[in-house]
Each structure stands twice: as structure tokens, then as C-alpha cells.
Amino acid sequence: xxxxxxxxxxxxxxxxxxxxxxxxxxxxxxxxxxxxxxxxxxxxxxxxxxxxxxxxxxxxxxxxxxxxxxxxxxxxxxxxxxxxxxxxxxxxxxxxxxxxxxxxxxxxxxxxxxxxxxxxxxxxxxxxxxxxxxxxxxxxxxxxxxxxxxxxxxxxxxxxxxxxxxxxxxxxxxxxxxxxxxxxxxxxxxxxxxxxxxxxxxxxxxxxxxxxxxxxxxxx
Amino acid sequence: xxxxxxxxxxxxxxxxxxxxxxxxxxxxxxxxxxxxxxxxxxxxxxxxxxxxxxxxxxxxxxxxxxxxxxxxxxxxxxxxxxxxxxxxxxxxxxxxxxxxxxxxxxxxxxxxxxxxxxxxxxxxxxxxxxxxxxxxxxxxxxxxxxxxxxxxxxxxxxxxxxxxxxxxxxxxxxxxxxxxxxxxxxxxxxxxxxxxxxxxxxxxxxxxxxxxxxxxxxxxxxxxxxxxxxxxxxxxxxxxxxxxxxxxxxxxxxxxxxxxxxxxxxxxxxxxxxxxxxxxxxxxxxxxxxxxxxxxxxxxxxxxxxxxxxxxxxxxxxxxxxxx
Numbered sequence: 001x002x003x004x005x006x007x008x009x010x011x012x013x014x015x016x017x018x019x020x021x022x023x024x025x026x027x028x029x030x031x032x033x034x035x036x037x038x039x040x041x042x043x044x045x046x047x048x049x050x051x052x053x054x055x056x057x058x059x060x061x062x063x064x065x066x067x068x069x070x071x072x073x074x075x076x077x078x079x080x081x082x083x084x085x086x087x088x089x090x091x092x093x094x095x096x097x098x099x100x101x102x103x104x105x106x107x108x109x110x111x112x113x114x115x116x117x118x119x120x121x122x123x124x125x126x127x128x129x130x131x132x133x134x135x136x137x138x139x140x141x142x143x144x145x146x147x148x149x150x151x152x153x154x155x156x157x158x159x160x161x162x163x164x165x166x167x168x169x170x171x172x173x174x175x176x177x178x179x180x181x182x183x184x185x186x187x188x189x190x191x192x193x194x195x196x197x198x199x200x201x202x203x204x205x206x207x208x209x210x211x212x213x214x215x216x217x218x219x220x
Numbered sequence: 221x222x223x224x225x226x227x228x229x230x231x232x233x234x235x236x237x238x239x240x241x242x243x244x245x246x247x248x249x250x251x252x253x254x255x256x257x258x259x260x261x262x263x264x265x266x267x268x269x270x271x272x273x274x275x276x277x278x279x280x281x282x283x284x285x286x287x288x289x290x291x292x293x294x295x296x297x298x299x300x301x302x303x304x305x306x307x308x309x310x311x312x313x314x315x316x317x318x319x320x321x322x323x324x325x326x327x328x329x330x331x332x333x334x335x336x337x338x339x340x341x342x343x344x345x346x347x348x349x350x351x352x353x354x355x356x357x358x359x360x361x362x363x364x365x366x367x368x369x370x371x372x373x374x375x376x377x378x379x380x381x382x383x384x385x386x387x388x389x390x391x392x393x394x395x396x397x398x399x400x401x402x403x404x405x406x407x408x409x410x411x412x413x414x415x416x417x418x419x420x421x422x423x424x425x426x427x428x429x430x431x432x433x434x435x436x437x438x439x440x441x442x443x444x445x446x447x448x449x450x451x452x453x454x455x456x457x458x459x460x461x462x463x464x465x466x467x468x469x470x471x472x473x474x475x476x477x478x479x480x481x482x483x484x485x486x487x488x489x490x491x492x493x494x495x496x497x498x499x500x501x502x503x504x505x506x507x508x509x510x511x512x513x514x515x516x517x518x519x520x521x522x523x524x525x526x527x528x529x530x531x532x533x534x535x536x537x538x539x540x541x542x543x544x
């Protein structure tokens with residue numbers, strides 16, 4: 001295996017890795033945003049200052065979110081192997097890495113969205129209520145609408161931390177730029193890989209952040 | 221007409237409204253004034269159904285405001301536009317869509333020619349037609365409140381409720397907003413209820429006013445009746461017109477002048493006729509809407525009091541002996 005790889009140029013290896021990183025980060029971001037939105041909405045609604053305060057539901061959900069957030073990713077990765085196998089049919093590979101990445105990102109984005117939503121000016125919610133808006137209308141037309149730029153910021157934060165986590169996904173054969181840095185740069189003492197991979201990751205994170213800032217400005 | 225009958229409300233063990241009764245007539249500008257914590261904002265929120273009340277009744281045009289009856293409450297809320305101290309506009313919507321927002325809540329399309337005309341007319345009324353595409357953060361406080369007023373009018377309400385609407389604005393801007401409220405009252409026939417702690421607001425626009433203190437109505441009446449020489453201690457404290465600055469020797473007599481009374485040289489004439497001197501130790505002229513009301517306090521020797529009172533009665537001047 002190392003024989004095949006050594007004949008391939010560094011740029012090809014890194015480009016393949018970058019594609020894998022993109023693949024993992026894209027899908028896990030998409031799934032976790034879609035799935036994390038639901039608990040975020042429930043948390044916002046049932047919070048003490050929400051439209052339907054419910055201490056019981058809020059505390060339970062909050063606890064679950066905290067439990068998942070406090071799992072170290074590398075352990076979650078191992079624990080989730082049976083579940084991953086169930087979802088994608090195998091427990092190793094780039095596609096399989098999406099499952100633990102998504103699972104670890106859901107509670108993170110749920111919290112980020114919750115705080116983004118709850119930052120909505122309570123006066124605006126009160127104004128909407130005074131005009132006879134229903135709770136659903138307030139949720140969509142006020143909470144979500146007003147929070148979009150803040151939620152976008154949260155997604156950027158998520159993408160950047162998923163880029164970091166995807167490096168660890170190399171342990172389950174996920175591949176990606178981070179994995180190349182470890183395998184070639186660290187384990188095979190090829191410092192040039194380490195340097196190039198780091199630069200690629202830094203540039204990627206910078207680009208995402210700049211795009212995020214630009215969109216935040218545009219949307220708010 | 222809005223009728224309040226013995227409305228009571230408590231937050232936990234704290235009673236905020238202790239049996240409030242009053243009637244607000246159609247077409248008037250009615251003020252609710254009092255110190256912060258008097259319960260006036262809570263009362264307004266109860267009228268609008270943003271807050272429930274524990275006991276009594278609030279009846280708006282023969283429909284009882286009840287937070288449990290969601291359907292009726294919504295219909296009532298449609299008839300009561302509301303504006304707030306902090307404007308409460310949506311930051312991400314431009315002026316047009318902020319004004320249109322209540323229509324959205326009622327399923328009324330907002331980009332039909334009729335809707336556009338209506339919204340543009342309202343923006344013209346509040347003087348912001350050029351700002352139609354601006355975002356709230358590009359507007360000044362006064363402009364934001366104007367947008368909020370247009371928004372509150374977009375569902376054609378019968379009532380406009382103002383919760384400390386000018387408290388965050390400087391005096392010059394406040395005057396403009398108050399003039400706008402008067403115009404809305406006059407031209408559109410909308411009943412306006414103003415909750416405020418600012419005396420100026422009540423003096424400038426309110427036809428009647430209720431003074432709230434500690435969850436109770438202390439007095440209801442015309443502002444000039446309530447505030448030119450208030451009998452209630454709490455109102456006097458509120459106006460900071462304590463008699464502590466008056467001389468403690470002799471007697472203090474307060475004279476009132478309404479309208480044309482201001483033009484008569486009563487005090488100097490009285491001094492002439494009674495052949496004695498008075499010390500003018502306090503005086504005030506106040507505007508209430510279009511009228512000017514004056515009051516002044518004379519300090520005199522005790523033996524002059526009887527004659528002075530007789531003279532004032534003869535001249536038709538209202539007076540009151542100040543006791544402390």
C-alpha cells in the first residue's frame with residue numbers, strides 16, 4: 001500500500017484528502033443542522049422565557065444535550081460503531097465517519113441555535129403578541145427570522161469545529177486532510193506533509209470564516 | 221368604550237393592581253400616569269390581553285377581555301394597536317415590512333396594490349414615506365416610533381395603546397410624536413390610551429387622566445383639575461410640589477387662575493384695597509393643551525387672612541389655604 005502511495009505525488013494525495021474532508025464536513029453539517037434545529041426549537045419554546053415554558057421538558061432535553069456534548073469525540077466514535085454499521089452498513093470509511101460527526105454535532109448546534117433564538121428581543125415578541133400573532137407565527141416570523149444571522153454564525157462555528165473533528169475521523173478510516181497529516185507527516189516523518197496539510201486547513205478555516213462574516217453582514 | 225371594573229392582579233404575593241375601575245370613552249385621549257411601579261404598564265398589558273388579571277372585568281365595546289378565550293382575544297387585539305417604549309421593530313425587516321407585519325399575522329396579503337397603498341398612506345401620515353426601504357438601525361429613535369405607530373394602525377384599530385411611548389425620546393422629538401398622536405386622534409377618530417410617567421405628555425395631549433399609585437386609582441379627571449393644585453399627597457409628591465419651601469411664619473394662601481384670570485392684576489389690587497403687603501413666595505404657569513393655568517402662593521400675616529379671602533371671593537378667584 002505504501003508503495004502505491006509513494007509513487008503518487010503529494011498534491012494528488014492532499015487533493016484526495018481535501019475532497020474527503022469536504023465530503024465529511026458537508027454532510028455532517030447538513031444533517032446536524034437539520035436534526036439540531038428540532039431540539040433547539042423545543043428548548044427555545046420550553047425555556048423559562050419561552051412561549052410555552054415547561055421546566056420538565058426543558059431540563060430533560062437540556063440534560064441529554066449536555067451528556068452528548070461532554071463525550072470526548074474519539075470515545076463517541078468508538079461507542080457509535082454498532083450504530084454506524086446499522087446506518088451505513090459499515091463502520092469504516094469516509095461515509096461511516098459522517099455518522100459520529102453528525103451525532104457529536106447535533107447537541108452542539110442545538111445549543112448554539114437555542115442561544116441564537118433566545119437572543120431575540122423579548123419586546124419584539126411582545127409586539128407580535130399584541131397584534132394577535134399565534135405562537136407558530138411568532139416562532140417562524142419573529143424568532144427564526146430575527147435569528148438567522150446569529151444562527152448562520154453558529155453554523156460557521158460548527159463547520160470549523162467539524163473540520164477539526166474530521167481529522168480524528170481518520171481513526172475509523174475516514175481519510176481527509178487531517179488524517180494525511182497524521183499518517184504521512186507524523187507517522188512517516190514527512191514533515192512537508194505536515195506543513196502543507198496545516199496550511200490547507202488554516203486556509204480552509206479562514207475562507208469559511210470570511211464567507212461567514214460576509215454573509216452575516218449581508219443578512220443582518 | 222373600555223370599561224374596567226375592580227380589576228385586580230398579583231404577581232405571586234405582590235398585589236400590583238388593587239381594584240382598578242375606570243371608563244375610557246370613545247374618541248378621547250386618556251392618560252394613565254403614575255410613578256414607576258404604580259402598575260400602569262401592567263394595567264395596559266391587561267387591557268390588551270398580553271397579561272391576565274385575577275379578578276374584576278375589562279370590557280372593550282361589550283366584549284370581555286379574557287386570556288382564556290383565545291379566539292375572542294385575537295379579535296380584540298386586532299382592534300387595539302400598541303406601541304412601546306423601546307419601539308420593538310424587527311431588525312431584519314425594512315420599514316415597509318415592519319408596518320406590514322401585523323397583516324401577515326392576519327393572513328392579509330401585503331404586496332397587493334391595495335396593501336401597498338395602505339402602507340404608503342400610513343407612512344405618509346407618520347412622515348416617513350422616503351424611508352420605506354430603510355432598516356430600523358438606520359433610523360433615529362423618533363423615526364422608529366413613527367414606524368411603530370404606522371404598524372399599530374395597519375389593522376385599522378379603534379384603540380391605540382401607548383406604553384411609555386415617548387419615555388426614550390428627547391423633549392423635542394417627544395413633541396413631534398405627541399402632535400402625531402393628536403392628529404391620529406382627531407383625523408381618524410382613534411381612541412388613544414397613554415401610559416406614561418411624564419407630566420408633559422399628559423399636559424400636552426390628554427383630555428382625561430387617571431393617576432395611579434400603588435395599584436390604586438387615586439383620581440380621575442381633567443389634567444388641569446388633577447394637577448394644578450392636587451389635594452392628594454401622592455400626586456403632590458409626584459409633581460414634587462411639597463410645601464416645604466414655603467415660609468413657616470404667617471399663613472400661606474394659594475390662588476388659582478384659569479384662562480382669562482391670568483390677565484387681571486388681582487394681587488396688586490388686593491394689596492391696594494386691603495392696605496397691606498403680601499409676599500409672593502411661589503408661582504407657576506402651566507399649559508394644558510391649549511389653555512394656560514396659573515397658580516401662586518401668597519404669604520401674609522394671620523390677621524389679613526379673613527379680609528383677603530373675602531376680597532378673593534368677591535373677585536371670583538379660587539383660593540385655598542395651605543396647611544402642612
